[in-house]
Amino acid sequence: xxxxxxxxxxxxxxxxxxxxxxxxxxxxxxxxxxxxxxxxxxxxxxxxxxxxxxxxxxxxxxxxxxxxxxxxxxxxxxxxxxxxxxxxxxxxxxxxxxxxxxxxxxxxxxxxxxxxxx
Amino acid sequence: xxxxxxxxxxxxxxxxxxxxxxxxxxxxxxxxxxxxxxxxxxxxxxxxxxxxxxxxxxxxxxxxxxxxxxxxxxxxxxxxxxxxxxxxxxxxxxxxxxxxxxxxxxxxxxxxxx
Numbered sequence: 001x002x003x004x005x006x007x008x009x010x011x012x013x014x015x016x017x018x019x020x021x022x023x024x025x026x027x028x029x030x031x032x033x034x035x036x037x038x039x040x041x042x043x044x045x046x047x048x049x050x051x052x053x054x055x056x057x058x059x060x061x062x063x064x065x066x067x068x069x070x071x072x073x074x075x076x077x078x079x080x081x082x083x084x085x086x087x088x089x090x091x092x093x094x095x096x097x098x099x100x101x102x103x104x105x106x107x108x109x110x111x112x113x114x115x116x117x118x
Numbered sequence: 119x120x121x122x123x124x125x126x127x128x129x130x131x132x133x134x135x136x137x138x139x140x141x142x143x144x145x146x147x148x149x150x151x152x153x154x155x156x157x158x159x160x161x162x163x164x165x166x167x168x169x170x171x172x173x174x175x176x177x178x179x180x181x182x183x184x185x186x187x188x189x190x191x192x193x194x195x196x197x198x199x200x201x202x203x204x205x206x207x208x209x210x211x212x213x214x215x216x217x218x219x220x221x222x223x224x225x226x227x228x229x230x231x232x
Contacts, residue, residue: 032217043224093161097217105150105210105218109161
């Protein structure tokens, strides 16, 4: 299967600071990337969908000014949590879909990033 | 009603048991059906991928899709403690932009005890 690398796997930051999470597709071109948030023992909550070169589409209730998503290339998308607060502490996961054949119907996931805001 | 319904469990079974995990859905446009396994604090990994109705087997895992009933299942034979994880079903249909955006169930927590 295709490989999606997410970095960092764990980050602790102070309240009020910003944190950037990177998601890279290593062996395919990711035409669409998704960002999810997951609370303990809960399912994946889709935050936003981004297509390369265009603005992300945010799900209802997700603040686009707080969760900045950039998908500048076919292999990299970033999620920046701005002015982080303790309630932003969560597990953030990216996934990517490519193009051609099975690649545009199968989502590959990163390893996830555990964000703790203190 | 959510588009995809999945019982969160937990489902606890003894080692060696046959496990049945299920999801129902309401959107008849779904074409691709997937099962992901997620260990604690890890990203989900794809287990099974099927298109349309029918069965697909891979080792101890069998995925079943019944589009007429809008019902999908994952069977795990000879379950092992290492199978203990959360299992998420997912399904997708083409969006207006042509991408297939997956819709996930909330996941079923499976515990296989020795």
